[in-house]
Amino acid sequence: MSQGENRAGEAFWPDKESQDVTSEPDSDKRSQYYLRVPLPPPKVLVLDDDVDVRNSLNEDFTARGIDPDCVATTSEAKSLLTPGHGYKVIFVDIKLGEDDISGDSFIFENLKLMGGAKVAAITAEFYFQDMERERYARLIRAQVDIIPKRRGFSAKLIQVVEEVIEEEKRQMLPVIKSLMRGEPAPALTPAPTPPTPPTPEQPSGFPKGFVAMLEQLLLDWLKSRTYPDKKRILHGGKLYSYNDIADEIEQGTELGQAHLKMMASLFMRTLSIDS
Amino acid sequence: MTQPIGFLKRLLSNLGIAAFDRAAIIIVPAYDPASQSSPAMRHVVNWLLRLRMPRGMARHFLVGQRVSRAEVEGALRATEGLKRVKVFLGHGTRAALLGPPQGNADDIVSKGVSYSVIYNAEMVGPNPSALFAYSCNSGKQLGSAFCGPPGRSFLGFEDETFLLLADEEEAECMRVWKDILQKMAGGIVNDGTILPKHEEMLRKLYDRHLAFFQKGKGRRNREDALYMDLILNSQRESLCRYPRPDDRRDGDPDPHAGARHRGAD
Numbered sequence: 001m002s003q004g005e006n007r008a009g010e011a012f013w014p015d016k017e018s019q020d021v022t023s024e025p026d027s028d029k030r031s032q033y034y035l036r037v038p039l040p041p042p043k044v045l046v047l048d049d050d051v052d053v054r055n056s057l058n059e060d061f062t063a064r065g066i067d068p069d070c071v072a073t074t075s076e077a078k079s080l081l082t083p084g085h086g087y088k089v090i091f092v093d094i095k096l097g098e099d100d101i102s103g104d105s106f107i108f109e110n111l112k113l114m115g116g117a118k119v120a121a122i123t124a125e126f127y128f129q130d131m132e133r134e135r136y137a138r139l140i141r142a143q144v145d146i147i148p149k150r151r152g153f154s155a156k157l158i159q160v161v162e163e164v165i166e167e168e169k170r171q172m173l174p175v176i177k178s179l180m181r182g183e184p185a186p187a188l189t190p191a192p193t194p195p196t197p198p199t200p201e202q203p204s205g206f207p208k209g210f211v212a213m214l215e216q217l218l219l220d221w222l223k224s225r226t227y228p229d230k231k232r233i234l235h236g237g238k239l240y241s242y243n244d245i246a247d248e249i250e251q252g253t254e255l256g257q258a259h260l261k262m263m264a265s266l267f268m269r270t271l272s273i274d275s
Numbered sequence: 276m277t278q279p280i281g282f283l284k285r286l287l288s289n290l291g292i293a294a295f296d297r298a299a300i301i302i303v304p305a306y307d308p309a310s311q312s313s314p315a316m317r318h319v320v321n322w323l324l325r326l327r328m329p330r331g332m333a334r335h336f337l338v339g340q341r342v343s344r345a346e347v348e349g350a351l352r353a354t355e356g357l358k359r360v361k362v363f364l365g366h367g368t369r370a371a372l373l374g375p376p377q378g379n380a381d382d383i384v385s386k387g388v389s390y391s392v393i394y395n396a397e398m399v400g401p402n403p404s405a406l407f408a409y410s411c412n413s414g415k416q417l418g419s420a421f422c423g424p425p426g427r428s429f430l431g432f433e434d435e436t437f438l439l440l441a442d443e444e445e446a447e448c449m450r451v452w453k454d455i456l457q458k459m460a461g462g463i464v465n466d467g468t469i470l471p472k473h474e475e476m477l478r479k480l481y482d483r484h485l486a487f488f489q490k491g492k493g494r495r496n497r498e499d500a501l502y503m504d505l506i507l508n509s510q511r512e513s514l515c516r517y518p519r520p521d522d523r524r525d526g527d528p529d530p531h532a533g534a535r536h537r538g539a540d
Contacts, residue, residue: 221501225498226498227498231309231313232315232439232440232441233437233438233439233440233502234310234315234316234437234438234439234440235366235411235435235436235437235438236306236366236385236386236388236411237304237305237306237307237310237365237366237373237375237388237390238306238307238310238388239309239310239313239315239440242502253386254386254435255386255435258434258435259505261509262505262506262508262509263505265505265508265509265512266504266505266508269508
């Protein structure tokens with residue numbers, strides 16, 4: 001597995017071979033450890049009836065650590081747009097199969113299901129000459145990007161995904177800072193929310209689900225250890241197991257909050273965000 | 276006969292050959308039978324019991340479930356007039372170091388568990404003294420209170436601390452704590468005070484061990500690497516030392532001094 005790839009839900013570490021661990025680190029630098037954390041890769045949905053396009057995008061997205069679901073029909077796409085689907089970006093080809101509705105129609109019929117995901121239309125109709133003006137204008141008014149299928153357009157799609165993630169990181173920062181200050185965290189493990197009309201200020205997942213994500217990542221890690229019941233963690237003169245810590249997190253105790261704070265700190269270091 | 280001996284001891288101490296004018300008090304309470312009997316805790320205690328100390332230094336080891344405020348007060352009385360170094364490994368709050376519950380009205384409850392207060396600001400005296408408190412939160416308040424009188428120094432933490440242990444002393448996580456505890460406690464005991472270089476040394480130790488688990492062979496330790504990263508970084512971030520540079524007064528430890536004693540036992 002090359003550097004930059006990750007398996008969803010599994011911690012991984014930089015591929016670079018270790019430094020000599022007996023050597024002193026550079027003491028002039030503030031310690032910054034760019035540690036990969038067990039983050040789920042960003043999810044995107046691609047609706048395009050062209051199998052070559054789907055295969056190409058699938059390959060390109062996966063290589064960049066993005067988790068794509070590529071489907072050919074609107075019915076398949078609709079089946080994936082369940083409440084809490086978690087897609088960050090949804091790409092929809094304007095011109096779909098003959099037996100299918102158009103991509104822009106699908107977008108407007110299913111805006112609510114798309115939740116807060118960013119929606120972008122992709123089209124092979126160069127220079128938009130064949131596209132009806134009103135359909136084009138309607139997409140523009142709905143703040144749907146239109147990306148032509150020119151050479152190298154997958155790089156453009158990847159750029160769109162990365163811009164969405166960067167924006168979410170910026171919105172995460174106040175939540176991370178409040179956790180670092182030990183302030184009460186937002187409600188943990190919120191129930192899946194019903195789909196709401198998309199608004200530019202409310203992307204799906206972060207930051208509303210950020211604390212829940214941290215909690216889930218840490219719980220998954222703790223509970224998946226080989227010996228989760230072995231009492232090994234010394235705190236307050238008492239020995240805890242990984243499962244004990246998981247219980248504390250789920251109950252929202254001070255000890256659990258302390259662990260979420262440590263996870264938030266790990267995020268800060270990983271994202272290289274100055275506190 | 277005692278006068279020449281006393282003179283000789285003072286002379287040897289002043290020459291840095293021995294440390295008859297100093298004392299080390301090592302405090303490692305056990306809070307319940309389970310933690311006392313745990314092999315991992317026995318290793319930790321042994322690391323501190325086996326610290327190399329300067330020849331002639333008075334030594335008091337307060338270990339296990341019998342550690343109490345009375346015991347600590349007794350050790351302080353026995354070392355009155357000596358320059359003390361105290362090393363504590365246990366549970367703390369912002370204002371106190373805690374020991375096992377005594378079952379009396381003086382016990383306190385911290386996070387739903389009973390403890391006794393074995394050291395707090397009421398017990399701070401004028402003796403030159405250093406306290407290395409490997410415990411939760413004591414840096415928030417006790418640290419600065421401890422350094423109220425001149426000539427005193429503190430190194431501890433301002434947040435919750437955790438140690439990931441193992442029954443095997445050679446486990447990767449155990450080697451980290453052994454390295455940190457022995458180097459830090461040993462260095463402070465030998466120097467007789469806590470200096471900026473000790474804080475710097477501890478931060479470098481954290482950096483080294485973080486690098487081991489993040490980029491070194493320790494990253495293959497799927498069982499422990501992430502958790503070690505979390506707790507090492509947390510300790511590094513919450514580390515605090517008193518007096519702070521702006522707080523120095525006459526009689527405070529000279530940050531450029533470092534009394535080294537040859538002929539350690």
